[in-house]
Amino acid sequence: MTRALVGVDLGGTLIRAAVATGPGTHDEPVRRPTPAAEGPIAVLHAVAAAVLEATGGRAPAGLAMGVPGPLDPGAGVVYAAPNLPGWEGLQAAGLLGAMLGCPVVLQNDANLAGFAEWTLGAGRGTRDFVFVTVSTGVGGGMVLDGELYTGAAGTAGELGHMPVDPAGPPCHQGHPGCLEGVASGTAIALRARAALAAGETSRLAAAGDSLDARDVQAAAEAGDALARRLFEDAGRALGRALGGLVNVLSPEVVAIGGGLSLAGELLLAPLRAALPEIAFAVPLARCRVVVAALGTDSGLVGATAWAARRFGSAPG
Amino acid sequence: MTRALVGVDLGGTLIRAAVATGPGTHDEPVRRPTPAAEGPIAVLHAVAAAVLEATGGRAPAGLAMGVPGPLDPGAGVVYAAPNLPGWEGLQAAGLLGAMLGCPVVLQNDANLAGFAEWTLGAGRGTRDFVFVTVSTGVGGGMVLDGELYTGAAGTAGELGHMPVDPAGPPCHQGHPGCLEGVASGTAIALRARAALAAGETSRLAAAGDSLDARDVQAAAEAGDALARRLFEDAGRALGRALGGLVNVLSPEVVAIGGGLSLAGELLLAPLRAALPEIAFAVPLARCRVVVAALGTDSGLVGATAWAARRFGSAPG
Numbered sequence: 336m337t338r339a340l341v342g343v344d345l346g347g348t349l350i351r352a353a354v355a356t357g358p359g360t361h362d363e364p365v366r367r368p369t370p371a372a373e374g375p376i377a378v379l380h381a382v383a384a385a386v387l388e389a390t391g392g393r394a395p396a397g398l399a400m401g402v403p404g405p406l407d408p409g410a411g412v413v414y415a416a417p418n419l420p421g422w423e424g425l426q427a428a429g430l431l432g433a434m435l436g437c438p439v440v441l442q443n444d445a446n447l448a449g450f451a452e453w454t455l456g457a458g459r460g461t462r463d464f465v466f467v468t469v470s471t472g473v474g475g476g477m478v479l480d481g482e483l484y485t486g487a488a489g490t491a492g493e494l495g496h497m498p499v500d501p502a503g504p505p506c507h508q509g510h511p512g513c514l515e516g517v518a519s520g521t522a523i524a525l526r527a528r529a530a531l532a533a534g535e536t537s538r539l540a541a542a543g544d545s546l547d548a549r550d551v552q553a554a555a556e557a558g559d560a561l562a563r564r565l566f567e568d569a570g571r572a573l574g575r576a577l578g579g580l581v582n583v584l585s586p587e588v589v590a591i592g593g594g595l596s597l598a599g600e601l602l603l604a605p606l607r608a609a610l611p612e613i614a615f616a617v618p619l620a621r622c623r624v625v626v627a628a629l630g631t632d633s634g635l636v637g638a639t640a641w642a643a644r645r646f647g648s649a650p651g
Numbered sequence: 652m653t654r655a656l657v658g659v660d661l662g663g664t665l666i667r668a669a670v671a672t673g674p675g676t677h678d679e680p681v682r683r684p685t686p687a688a689e690g691p692i693a694v695l696h697a698v699a700a701a702v703l704e705a706t707g708g709r710a711p712a713g714l715a716m717g718v719p720g721p722l723d724p725g726a727g728v729v730y731a732a733p734n735l736p737g738w739e740g741l742q743a744a745g746l747l748g749a750m751l752g753c754p755v756v757l758q759n760d761a762n763l764a765g766f767a768e769w770t771l772g773a774g775r776g777t778r779d780f781v782f783v784t785v786s787t788g789v790g791g792g793m794v795l796d797g798e799l800y801t802g803a804a805g806t807a808g809e810l811g812h813m814p815v816d817p818a819g820p821p822c823h824q825g826h827p828g829c830l831e832g833v834a835s836g837t838a839i840a841l842r843a844r845a846a847l848a849a850g851e852t853s854r855l856a857a858a859g860d861s862l863d864a865r866d867v868q869a870a871a872e873a874g875d876a877l878a879r880r881l882f883e884d885a886g887r888a889l890g891r892a893l894g895g896l897v898n899v900l901s902p903e904v905v906a907i908g909g910g911l912s913l914a915g916e917l918l919l920a921p922l923r924a925a926l927p928e929i930a931f932a933v934p935l936a937r938c939r940v941v942v943a944a945l946g947t948d949s950g951l952v953g954a955t956a957w958a959a960r961r962f963g964s965a966p967g
Contacts, residue, residue, distance in 0.1 A: 486779050486901025488901045488934040490933055491934070498815060498895050501891070502818070512929075578814065584802050613813075615721065615812065622804075
């Protein structure tokens with residue numbers, strides 16, 4: 336039996352590990368809770384245990400892990416992971432590799448989701464592809480000239496952190512007027528609360544303190560004017576920003592994923608309408624803007640596909 | 652004698668053609684006026700004549716031409732060239748190749764200037780490099796993963812057409828709130844005129860109807876408050892937009908060229924100050940933001956270097 340290639344999707348609450356079975360396909364994953372509060376060594380031990388459960392106790396031939404934060408893939412070092420206390424500067428690839436006795440590569444989780452969409456999903460068959468994920472925050476991953484693009488620091492693809500409005504609110508990183516400050520789920524919920532506090536009439540008033548972007552989506556689907564306007568504003572800001580990316584990168588496909596993409600035309604109609612405000616006609620005509628295909632599984636698909644890419648074809 | 656590799660820089664008013672003598676070096680160029688008003692065939696005949704003068708009458712082994720407009724480098728077709736009437740959809744590579752009996756490749760002039768800066772100038776030795784040119788308009792060229800990046804349509808690198816402000820003025824293409832609408836020489840002159848028309852006191856009032864960005868630069872250097880504010884606003888908008896590019900692309904070097912870069916710290920000080928408003932600390936620490944090295948010669952250097960890249964090393 337050949338030794339396995341393994342992909343791991345490390346989240347702030349859940350670890351998923353699976354053996355690659357082909358380009359972008361994998362066995363049923365092993366799931367374990369992430370003991371984030373116990374610190375990085377406890378988390379890496381939990382990852383190693385999940386991996387060995389997935390492989391039947393054998394060391395993998397190679398492992399790729401998606402991490403929820405910026406990192407240096409060449410050095411295998413995590414710069415920071417907001418939901419994983421103590422991971423700043425962690426040599427995670429080296430530590431996990433020593434625990435498992437196999438080579439380990441790291442990638443940012445959004446980059447791997449983009450790589451998955453390129454390998455098997457909405458970006459399949461393209462050379463230049465942009466994946467943008469819109470959920471609590473806004474992130475992304477890009478394949479340019481047929482390769483996952485990570486740039487000099489390894490952190491490229493932070494698509495939520497393009498400046499779109501000097502007068503706009505800050506994103507959660509404190510950058511004034513970033514796309515994420517207008518177009519994320521967090522931003523939509525904040526703006527809804529602000530409008531209610533300012534006395535605007537809306538069925539969102541019934542949502543109370545737990546109001547989030549899903550409440551806004553439900554209200555918009557029921558015709559609520561405030562909720563519809565918030566999705567229109569977010570879609571329009573995304574469309575303008577993605578129009579700028581069409582001018583800068585001329586991708587063949589831009590795929591929109593993440594929780595807010597489930598709102599469908601509520602978000603996509605204003606997004607598509609805003610694109611030609613900014614994008615030149617020629618590269619826009621060569622670009623398809625679509626909903627991502629793989630859903631929430633894309634992080635794990637990306638990790639197993641990346642393991643296969645980095646360590647050779649997946650064995651049977 | 653080996654047949655020559657030739658680079659051509661085609662401008663709206665001047666044709667320059669030169670034989671490549673090494674990677675990014677060339678003989679003294681032949682210069683001819685561009686008979687733009689006589690239409691594309693007359694312009695291409697003038698290019699061919701300049702090329703044959705440069706080579707001593709022999710057909711080149713290969714030719715690369717920079718064109719002032721968006722184009723499809725794979726097909727050798729110009730989409731449009733605002734200063735060259737009749738060039739929309741022109742099969743310029745095929746036509747010029749037939750006139751000269753040699754293979755011809757086209758590239759956008761700003762892309763070639765970026766390629767020149769990467770080959771011999773501010774981006775030398777890097778893998779991921781962004782060149783932005785700030786003059787009448789704002790353009791750019793990018794080398795990503797060690798290759799000139801042009802994207803699916805061939806038009807990538809339009810860095811002046813990122814949206815920076817939903818309330819901003821349109822660029823000359825009519826896109827509301829593009830970077831070019833705030834940070835170009837044209838934008839600075841327009842804003843100066845508007846401020847004067849609104850009654851603001853400034854020594855720029857003396858410039859009269861011919862007021863342009865160079866007048867604003869001279870006034871700023873002399874301490875004029877309005878002129879200094881206009882450069883600060885432009886530098887700040889550029890810095891925020893380039894901060895977004897640092898987040899998206901994580902380049903090793905961003906080089907600023909074009910006429911407005913000659914204003915030096917008037918533009919660069921506010922530009923550098925605005926970068927960390929938007930850029931993450933990690934990719935910003937890995938990125939140098941500098942003035943371009945090659946000046947106005949970069950278009951021709953890029954064309955000869957591109958001829959060498961596409962058709963083999965330059966012969967002696």
